[in-house]
Amino acid sequence: MNSSDKIIKVENLVKKFGDFAANDNISFSVEKGEIFGFLGPNGAGKTTAIKILSGLLRPTSGNIEVAGYDVYNESESIKQNIGYMSQKFSLYSDLTIYENIRFYGGIYGLSKQEINDGAEYYLQKLKLEKNRNKLVGELPLGWRQKLAFAIAILHKPHIVFLDEPTSGVDPVTRRQFWEMIYEAAEQGITPFVTTHYMDEAEYCERVSIMVDGRIEALGTPSELKERFSAQDINEVFLKIAGQKNEYSSD
């Protein structure tokens, strides 16, 4: 495999907060266009890793390249090439749907034309054309999450980081959400997804399972099931996490 196909390269990443290592020497890579699942219980260090990859936090040590740029020196170039959807809902609920699209499009430097085209495309796709002037705060959670995703990829980034995008969303909307993720991957955007829904792990092409700041397993879902002789990823997960009962698959 040619190393230039790797859109994210992480070698020996360490992130310490005081004495506590949130990321304890982790290494992995993600190929272009691959749907990569980043799994782990709450507090395993997933969000910390995502924040480092997207330039919100500086790593303590390690070699990290995102979209071909170094996180230490080229974070501005990285920011231009990634999309991000945080764990918290992150649109302005007192702005309308269209105002949110225009604002976020604007901060990524899109032209008026690009913003309008993108807005039309996604409003139609999400069946929100009639509600374009509705405040985002009035939308149900599922719609908001789909809109947030559309806005995160509006500027056609190389990678989109999705931090627990489907938590709290109903199964039908989750399904639709994953369809959007597949479509984005087809358009050449690499989705990097964290989740704690183990059934969603099956939708990913490759998953890593993180426990206590370390990556304990990495591979395709079927490889992992075979290696741990498990029925599904949920079982793999429980075997790895062992006695850690904090994990809940709600």
Place this chain on the structure above:
Amino acid sequence: MNLFKQLIKKEFYHIIRDPRTLLIIFILPIIQILLFGYVITNEIKDTNVAIYDKSYDNVTRKIKSRIFASEYFKYKGTVHNSQEIEERFRKGDIKEVIVFEENFAEKLQREKQADIQLIVDASDPNTGKIISNSTRAILKKYIKDINQQVHLPYTIQTIPAMLFNPELKGAFMFVPGVMALLLTLISALMTSISLTREKEMGTMEMLLVSPFRAGHIIAGKVVTYVILSMINAGGILLLANLVFDLPVNGSLVILLLECLLFVTTALSLGILISTVTDSQMKAMMMSTVGLMMPTMLLSGFIFPIDNMPFTIQLITNIVPARWFITIIKNIMFKGTGIQYFWKETIILLIMTTAFISLSIHNFKDRLE
């Protein structure tokens, strides 16, 4: 540039779609101005008084020693002409000048009547009134004492003159204070809440992962709230002028520039607050307890600083509103130029620089 316009537009959307914010920004100032028309009484102590004695005889000497024997007044030298009186008042180191007319004792002896003029700094109308009343009370007592020894009663007539505020309008005193209070409220409180709201909502993270620089985000807020605060400052002045006939004796341009400086100081405090907390609730507590209360109580707005215990007086030095109020009182009432308040202006500049550097330092720390 277009991007910046978008950012400010967004800030205005936030403001006009939130009724509470609108209320604070546009209705509260009007209520405050009208409400504070009726002010709190002040007590005087150790008021600095200068003497202009045209007579220098044993009666004026006795009266002077009576006056300075009381705890209300403190001797601050003699002046020798009316020009000097004006100068001392402008400098602000005295609150009252007592003028004895020529041949005071002789006149009192011969005509049974002599005049004393009391010139009082009344830019603080309550204090001014109390000062002149206390002086007159001491003089009355003196006359009563000497009249017990003579058959025909003597009278000493006092002629009070209220400088800077001849009609003793209460509005004059509270307008600078209310301005300081409202500008702090809008600039510091609203900015810190608006920034922490973005943190709470998670939108701050979205802005930080975008190619947009953190400085731009803050600049967008700053420009928005500077515009709002300045509209407010103008509105307060206009309202005070229409309702209470408040004059601006000094330069309006300098007055507005000083307002701009104070707004910037308060804004930088608001940003500083938002760098140390992530929650709107805490930002609000810090702004109200940490900023609004000192602005009300320790700025000389309601309680005269001269009457405070020494340690509290020291603390008032770090309250930006204290310096701002001194500056605008000078401009509005005394009509003085920058040479009389450049020191206060520099203090505000230093404070602003310090708050901004501290905010940048805190902000960088968070990324580590």
